[in-house]
Amino acid sequence: MKKYALYPGCVIPTEQYAYEISIREIFPLLDIKLIDLKNFSCCGEPMKSVNQMLTISLSARNIAIAEAENLDIFAPCPMCHLAMSECKRILDSDEKTKERVNSFLADENLKYEGKSQIVSIIDVLYDIVGLQKISDLVKKPLNNVKVAVHYGCHLIRPSEIGRSDNSENPQKIEEILKVLGAKPAYYPEKLDCCGGLLTSNLPETALTKTGQKLQAVQQQGFDAFVDVCPWCHRQYDSKQTKAGETVATKLEVPVFYLTQLIGLAFGINKEKLGLEFNLSPVDKLKIG
Amino acid sequence: MSIVDLTSMSESQITIKNEINQRLSKLRNEVSDYCYQCAKCTSGCEAHKLLELEPHKIIALLKRGLIDEMINSEVIWTCMSCFKCRERCPQKVAPVEVLFALKNMAVACGKQIPGNYTAMLQSILSIGIIQDVKSVTTNDNKTKNRSELGLPEISKPVNTTKFQMVLAKLAVEKV
Ligand code: SF4
Ligand code: SF4
Numbered sequence: 001m002k003k004y005a006l007y008p009g010c011v012i013p014t015e016q017y018a019y020e021i022s023i024r025e026i027f028p029l030l031d032i033k034l035i036d037l038k039n040f041s042c043c044g045e046p047m048k049s050v051n052q053m054l055t056i057s058l059s060a061r062n063i064a065i066a067e068a069e070n071l072d073i074f075a076p077c078p079m080c081h082l083a084m085s086e087c088k089r090i091l092d093s094d095e096k097t098k099e100r101v102n103s104f105l106a107d108e109n110l111k112y113e114g115k116s117q118i119v120s121i122i123d124v125l126y127d128i129v130g131l132q133k134i135s136d137l138v139k140k141p142l143n144n145v146k147v148a149v150h151y152g153c154h155l156i157r158p159s160e161i162g163r164s165d166n167s168e169n170p171q172k173i174e175e176i177l178k179v180l181g182a183k184p185a186y187y188p189e190k191l192d193c194c195g196g197l198l199t200s201n202l203p204e205t206a207l208t209k210t211g212q213k214l215q216a217v218q219q220q221g222f223d224a225f226v227d228v229c230p231w232c233h234r235q236y237d238s239k240q241t242k243a244g245e246t247v248a249t250k251l252e253v254p255v256f257y258l259t260q261l262i263g264l265a266f267g268i269n270k271e272k273l274g275l276e277f278n279l280s281p282v283d284k285l286k287i288g
Numbered sequence: 289m290s291i292v293d294l295t296s297m298s299e300s301q302i303t304i305k306n307e308i309n310q311r312l313s314k315l316r317n318e319v320s321d322y323c324y325q326c327a328k329c330t331s332g333c334e335a336h337k338l339l340e341l342e343p344h345k346i347i348a349l350l351k352r353g354l355i356d357e358m359i360n361s362e363v364i365w366t367c368m369s370c371f372k373c374r375e376r377c378p379q380k381v382a383p384v385e386v387l388f389a390l391k392n393m394a395v396a397c398g399k400q401i402p403g404n405y406t407a408m409l410q411s412i413l414s415i416g417i418i419q420d421v422k423s424v425t426t427n428d429n430k431t432k433n434r435s436e437l438g439l440p441e442i443s444k445p446v447n448t449t450k451f452q453m454v455l456a457k458l459a460v461e462k463v
Contacts, residue, residue, distance in 0.1 A: 013443070021439070038446055042417045050391070153369070193370040
């Protein structure tokens with residue numbers, strides 16, 4: 001059984017419970033053990049516009065906490081995963097910056113060494129667990145539901161840093177969905193951004209980005225929309241009604257975390273997957 | 289420590305400003321020359337249609353050294369950090385990274401930080417994360433908290449005083 005420190009970040013544990021609950025529910029079945037550690041802080045990525053050194057230092061601090069326990073890190077939020085991967089890339093190749101960051105961390109008796117790996121949700125599901133094992137656990141196949149996949153920007157770009165799938169034609173989530181019995185299909189807006197990062201200063205524009213993409217998905221007759229990022233999910237699911245207003249459309253697109261669809265296909269009941277927290281019309285879809 | 293230390297132009301911030309300046313000159317001298325203004329970055333820019341951000345022009349202005357003009361403009365805050373410009377540039381120029389450096393510079397120069405960034409930073413300083421736990425409502429309008437759901441307590445800095453010392457060093461020392 002593989003083990004990882006679960007690095008939940010800020011958004012998942014303070015408001016996106018559905019992601020956390022469904023991860024904690026399905027991971028043991030996939031033979032992945034998650035360890036909860038104390039003392040984590042923000043990954044720093046949301047502060048990159050304010051002070052990039054703060055981003056690097058906060059990420060290094062979190063990695064150091066897991067390193068002290070000899071654990072690799074699982075970061076389900078793609079933004080956290082990007083921040084930590086970039087931090088690792090910078091510090092592992094630049095002794096001077098590493099020393100400087102470690103001089104900050106010394107006050108808390110922490111030290112970044114660079115021995116822990118950082119893995120994303122797709123690294124775990126696709127590359128570490130693998131399609132075969134997921135397929136073996138499917139009890140209630142997803143009846144050919146037509147699914148639009150949203151990867152989110154941070155999971156696949158910038159590839160120079162090492163991301164979880166191909167930046168222009170990612171297919172790993174589609175492959176997982178096929179194994180679950182769903183029918184993922186291409187749509188031209190697939191790589192469009194949710195706009196979520198503009199929420200802090202231009203919230204209306206952020207919602208317009210969200211609304212435009214969901215409107216396109218709805219027009220193309222998809223049964224469901226799937227994502228893996230708490231920032232994206234907040235836009236597409238939690239704020240779907242408001243997003244609809246920005247494009248003058250009544251949006252009714254069921255939005256799921258990938259981990260929720262996996263759980264449903266495994267025959268887990270919906271309470272245990274946090275489906276009560278999805279504010280989009282997920283009940284429309286008769287699955288599970 | 290207050291938020292002012294981390295964001296505004298105090299005596300100790302001069303070193304921070306110098307460092308960001310170095311970052312910008314490096315981008316200017318080593319990177320912007322490779323840009324041949326093909327505007328591929330702008331053609332795929334997520335902020336272009338709605339907000340008129342033109343990353344290729346940002347590089348052109350950087351090349352001409354017009355840093356002050358850019359840090360005084362609100363347009364630098366319209367980037368959505370989608371990283372498409374960095375991914376797709378045939379010359380490996382990364383407008384998004386230039387924009388991050390410009391925003392950092394605007395902050396270090398004491399320009400007003402737009403929107404919620406200040407609140408998020410303040411929250412990091414006091415509890416280590418960008419927001420405290422929110423009251424979360426289910427689709428049948430019940431409010432649930434973590435312990436009712438069997439979720440463990442949120443992981444936050446255990447010793448806030450020491451955590452703040454780390455952040456304070458960042459603001460005061462040469463970073
Ligand atoms: S930054 Fe790259 S993509 Fe943009 S105009 Fe310059 S060369 Fe073209
Ligand atoms: S990262 Fe910013 S500048 Fe670059 S394409 Fe995306 S929105 Fe435009």
